Amino acid sequence: MRTRTVTGGGGVEIHVEEHGPADAHPLLLIHGFSQSRLAWTPQFESALADDYRLVAMDLRGHGASETPSEPDAYRDSTLWADDVRAVIEGCNLDAPTLVGWSYGGLVVSDYLATHGDGAVSGVVLVGAITEKGTADADRFAGEQFVALGPGFRSTDVEESVDTLGQFVRLCVEEPLDDADFYRALGYNVAVPPFVRAVMQDRTVEHAATLADVETPILLVHGEDDPVVRSAAAAKHVDLFPNAELKLYADVGHTPFFEAPDRFEADLRAFLD
Numbered sequence: 206m207r208t209r210t211v212t213g214g215g216g217v218e219i220h221v222e223e224h225g226p227a228d229a230h231p232l233l234l235i236h237g238f239s240q241s242r243l244a245w246t247p248q249f250e251s252a253l254a255d256d257y258r259l260v261a262m263d264l265r266g267h268g269a270s271e272t273p274s275e276p277d278a279y280r281d282s283t284l285w286a287d288d289v290r291a292v293i294e295g296c297n298l299d300a301p302t303l304v305g306w307s308y309g310g311l312v313v314s315d316y317l318a319t320h321g322d323g324a325v326s327g328v329v330l331v332g333a334i335t336e337k338g339t340a341d342a343d344r345f346a347g348e349q350f351v352a353l354g355p356g357f358r359s360t361d362v363e364e365s366v367d368t369l370g371q372f373v374r375l376c377v378e379e380p381l382d383d384a385d386f387y388r389a390l391g392y393n394v395a396v397p398p399f400v401r402a403v404m405q406d407r408t409v410e411h412a413a414t415l416a417d418v419e420t421p422i423l424l425v426h427g428e429d430d431p432v433v434r435s436a437a438a439a440k441h442v443d444l445f446p447n448a449e450l451k452l453y454a455d456v457g458h459t460p461f462f463e464a465p466d467r468f469e470a471d472l473r474a475f476l477d
Contacts, residue, residue: 214287237307338408
């Protein structure tokens, strides 16, 4: 494992963790809402790390990255896009494949809309969103996830922790063991409520720009995803010119965790 810090949009420090050969093809892993780079632990511990350079960033306000106190630091798509570009350039990633999970798909979309796809060789969107604050974004959000909204914003410790515990359980189809549950709960709790609130309140719509993306795109989505409905993936396969869709039966919001062997095989096939 190797770690470093790069300076992202607006001067925010972004924490990065790397696994695998430094000279292998790079995969830039971008986690979801209220998570951290540690969500990708199944991939760090898999054979992917033998053959690829796995680079995982903590989003601003998450994990070990800097947490600006100004809400405006989380509203502007350009800032999120510049964070991704800073990792690509600061880590010398040559034509990386971007892998965005859930809200990470929106961050990938921020990057593509702002900087284009010229510096990347492929994109993988996993249980992902590409818009926020639109009619479709509301339609794609699962009812159980939406119901957690007030708790995501709460500054009451008991309510906040209870909500995040429900969220962690909601992300998987089968119950988690204690080790996995409390690990995930820990890095969810580490994100301040105001960060979650501002992220949820963003209004972002990139459809017109994303339709021009020529980079190959793999869409992976659990058929039983209660956080982001699989209808989102159906829209994305029509939106992107070069998209391929893989739907996972009996899988929820985390295909890379719930079905890691299949996810690795599909990812390798896409990369090949």
